[in-house]
Amino acid sequence: MSGEAVERARWYRRRMPIFWWLGKRSYVGFIARELTSLAVAYATVLVLVEVALLDRGAEAHRRFVALLGRPPVVAWHALLLAVLLFHTLTWLNLAPKAMVVRLGARRVPNGAILAAHYLGWIAASALVLGLLARS
């Protein structure tokens, strides 16, 4: 049965308090990791807002950039950056658990999979910096 069908079936479920995950460090970590999706959505929408303002013209875009430069906004976005980094680290660290890569009969060791992902992150970041940041 698929996860969906299982969810729909009215099987017995023990009642859990809403904040069940506050009791243990690893549970809080799990919920924090899951909540990084909000930062991903926020960042995506912010990119779309900037593109929409580019469409409106240079003046609208200039005002948006000025707003981004206000100290409380920068502080908020520094927090955003920290959450996005938390997503990246937790995501990449799960890669060896999520994939089993074989070369011939041999299984590629976890360390190699992890290293490949981190190298990919460095390359992708260099690409973004090269495209956007002007030196």
Added chain:
Amino acid sequence: MARTREPFFWTLFSAGGMLAALLLPALAFVLWVGGPLGWVERPGAAALVALLASPWARLALFAAVSLALFHWAHRFRYTLYDGLQLHHLYGLVAVVCYGGATALTVAAALLLIRLG
């Protein structure tokens, strides 16, 4: 059909999560932290318009934005089920999450087509 939908959304979640992991920290650093603080030079309107002039760039941006939104939709859906114990709102939560991602994906498509 219900049994075939879950792997589809999981694939979008996974692809979007990987793209977000690889691209977003650098993007956020340049556009929203390092740029405003003057650590790196943020691209101006003209440079960004020039960057988006290529249809391939707009297509790549569209794909990345859309996958990242479905990453959010899928993960946040399960955060609400498991974290906030909203199992009884199963259908509503799914509609709000995937519907929201779909609406924003359509908006992004219209915007990027307009820009062309």
